[in-house]
Amino acid sequence: MITVENLSYTVANTCILKDISVTLPKGGITALIGPNGAGKSSLFSHIARLLPLQTGRISVEGLEVSPSNRQALSRKLAILPQEVHFATRLTVKELVQFGRYPHCQGRLRSEDHAMVTAALEAFGLMSLADRFLDTLSGGQRHKAHVAMTYAQDTDYLLLDEPLNNLDIAASRALMALLRRLADEEGKTIVIVLHDINFAAQYADHLVVLKDGCIEREGKPAEMVTGALLADVFGTDAQVAVVDDTPFVMP
Amino acid sequence: MQRRVSTLLLAVGTLFLAAISLFVGVIDLHPGEIWQGGEAFTLMLDSRLPRTLAAVIAGAALAVCGMIMQMLVRNRFVEPMTAGTGQGAALGILIVAVVFPSASILTKMSIATATALASSIGFLMIVRRLPAAQPLLVPLVAMIYGGIIGAGVAFFAYQWDMLQFIDTWLTGDFSGVMRGRYELLWIAAGMTLLTYLIADQFAIAGLGREASINLGLNYDQVLILGLLAISVVAALTVITVGAIPFVGLIVPNIVSRQFGDNLRATLPLTALCGASLVLASDIVGRVIRAPYEIPVGTVLGVIGAFVFLWLLYARPSHAR
Ligand SMILES: Nc1ncnc2c1ncn2[C@@H]1O[C@H](COP(=O)(O)OP(=O)(O)OP(=O)(O)O)[C@@H](O)[C@H]1O
Ligand SMILES: [Mg+2]
Numbered sequence: 001m002i003t004v005e006n007l008s009y010t011v012a013n014t015c016i017l018k019d020i021s022v023t024l025p026k027g028g029i030t031a032l033i034g035p036n037g038a039g040k041s042s043l044f045s046h047i048a049r050l051l052p053l054q055t056g057r058i059s060v061e062g063l064e065v066s067p068s069n070r071q072a073l074s075r076k077l078a079i080l081p082q083e084v085h086f087a088t089r090l091t092v093k094e095l096v097q098f099g100r101y102p103h104c105q106g107r108l109r110s111e112d113h114a115m116v117t118a119a120l121e122a123f124g125l126m127s128l129a130d131r132f133l134d135t136l137s138g139g140q141r142h143k144a145h146v147a148m149t150y151a152q153d154t155d156y157l158l159l160d161e162p163l164n165n166l167d168i169a170a171s172r173a174l175m176a177l178l179r180r181l182a183d184e185e186g187k188t189i190v191i192v193l194h195d196i197n198f199a200a201q202y203a204d205h206l207v208v209l210k211d212g213c214i215e216r217e218g219k220p221a222e223m224v225t226g227a228l229l230a231d232v233f234g235t236d237a238q239v240a241v242v243d244d245t246p247f248v249m250p
Numbered sequence: 251m252q253r254r255v256s257t258l259l260l261a262v263g264t265l266f267l268a269a270i271s272l273f274v275g276v277i278d279l280h281p282g283e284i285w286q287g288g289e290a291f292t293l294m295l296d297s298r299l300p301r302t303l304a305a306v307i308a309g310a311a312l313a314v315c316g317m318i319m320q321m322l323v324r325n326r327f328v329e330p331m332t333a334g335t336g337q338g339a340a341l342g343i344l345i346v347a348v349v350f351p352s353a354s355i356l357t358k359m360s361i362a363t364a365t366a367l368a369s370s371i372g373f374l375m376i377v378r379r380l381p382a383a384q385p386l387l388v389p390l391v392a393m394i395y396g397g398i399i400g401a402g403v404a405f406f407a408y409q410w411d412m413l414q415f416i417d418t419w420l421t422g423d424f425s426g427v428m429r430g431r432y433e434l435l436w437i438a439a440g441m442t443l444l445t446y447l448i449a450d451q452f453a454i455a456g457l458g459r460e461a462s463i464n465l466g467l468n469y470d471q472v473l474i475l476g477l478l479a480i481s482v483v484a485a486l487t488v489i490t491v492g493a494i495p496f497v498g499l500i501v502p503n504i505v506s507r508q509f510g511d512n513l514r515a516t517l518p519l520t521a522l523c524g525a526s527l528v529l530a531s532d533i534v535g536r537v538i539r540a541p542y543e544i545p546v547g548t549v550l551g552v553i554g555a556f557v558f559l560w561l562l563y564a565r566p567s568h569a570r
Binding site: 079 | 321324325326382453454457458459461463464465466467506507510511512
């Protein structure tokens with residue numbers, strides 16, 4: 001369970017997050033959705049401790065999100081920011097190995113190697129394992145980043161728009177993998193998504209942000225309606241229902 | 251695998267160059283004479299061996315520090331000697347020479363390290379404000395920043411009538427290295443070995459603040475430790491042999507291009523490459539117009555400028 005209490009965030013006199021209080025349930029996939037500039041990445045960055053708290057409190061299963069808990073948090077919560085830009089030349093395998101750092105401080109034991117191999121296999125990166133990241137395509141590189149987050153093997157995974165750069169097959173494979181992690185390994189996944197159809201299809205819980213406030217939250221089947229699209233996104237798209245899952249017509 | 255073979259080859263190469271360095275100089279030496287004792291033995295022990303060791307240590311330490319600085323700054327085109335750290339150290343030495351002329355060598359070292367650290371932190375703070383999309387701004391700013399501090403040193407040296415010393419600090423030269431005058435460099439060697447213990451943390455810092463935080467690293471602490479190591483090495487090098495430019499720039503670039511940036515695997519290679527480069531440059535400086543010597547800083551300045559240009563044009567996509 002991730003608890004956010006009275007979180008506000010102000011930059012240069014603009015209030016970006018307005019007194020947000022929200023509880024993200026343990027287990028399952030929670031999707032954060034909302035229009036561009038709603039504050040999703042800002043909320044994400046606070047939970048991921050990338051931004052210092054100005055006001056409010058955040059805790060992950062009772063563990064306070066603060067610099068003094070950095071090592072404990074790195075074994076509980078893995079994050080993948082919206083834009084990852086690595087300047088250094090590492091092979092895919094070396095990068096994924098760094099995901100084990102919180103557990104082994106760089107001295108990989110056999111279970112760490114096993115986890116690295118599992119991560120490479122889960123993302124179909126075995127054949128690219130010894131390639132340098134800068135020789136890969138954007139999508140392949142992105143998969144390597146997600147694989148590193150996966151190798152960190154934390155109870156909580158936070159991903160900001162992980163479907164960027166991925167083709168339809170890779171997007172579906174990634175969402176299916178996250179679904180499996182949630183169902184079979186009991187992980188809690190918090191994910192910022194732009195494609196509402198993906199959110200409706202794979203998430204258990206939707207949190208909708210708009211203008212720095214939590215607009216509403218609930219189950220996808222009840223939430224994704226024409227009214228939501230009109231009120232929050234300001235677009236009059238039609239919503240069909242296929243197999244009990246709402247489907248936004250493009 | 252390839253790294254292991256290369257490390258071995260480089261180690262052999264470094265030893266080979268070291269052997270040459272022992273026997274090249276104004277006075278001819280033959281391996282046989284040394285063991286008979288006498289003058290040859292004294293010359294070896296007092297001058298040639300210290301000079302060779304100094305070149306090996308300075309080269310290895312500066313190359314490793316260049317690599318670490320590039321990780322911390324997240325830019326491939328910086329190195330301590332030109333980005334203000336070396337000039338900062340020179341400023342410290344100047345201050346000691348003027349204000350506490352009778353200070354112990356340890357005081358001198360501490361003050362030079364402190365000023366080197368202060369000027370490196372200043373550089374890092376400036377670099378953080380530069381737009382990430384313009385990696386070539388960083389080396390430009392580094393050169394200007396280093397130049398300004400260097401000019402400051404020259405100005406005060408002029409005011410205090412110390413101008414003749416400036417050259418000995420700002421142009422690296424091994425010709426004055428003798429037994430009893432280079433041993434401080436062993437501290438630099440120790441510092442370099444210590445950095446290897448946290449090589450992983452520097453590699454992760456190179457991935458940036460967000461990745462560091464994700465992996466539970468104390469990012470600010472790693473930055474400070476790295477800058478401290480760089481400053482100690484820079485200060486000791488400037489005190490004992492003078493600033494040696496470009497080693498910290500070109501060696502890490504070549505190593506990174508060939509072997510990547512997994513520092514735990516590549517730092518030994520970096521150290522060996524740096525040692526060979528400085529040894530080779532010192533040997534070249536000794537033979538090219540013997541019996542006169544060209545300072546190693548000058549030789550490296552010429553070699554480095556060309557390699558730097560080549561790096562700039564050959565690999566813009568890896569600028570960051
Ligand atoms: N450092 C900053 N300085 C000024 N404004 C900022 C800063 N960071 C974010 N903002 C503003 O805060 C608002 C929320 O940004 P945020 O990145 O959280 O949006 P988002 O919901 O993730 O959008 P997107 O869907 O485009 O990724 C935006 O209006 C943005 O312009
Ligand atoms: Mg965003």
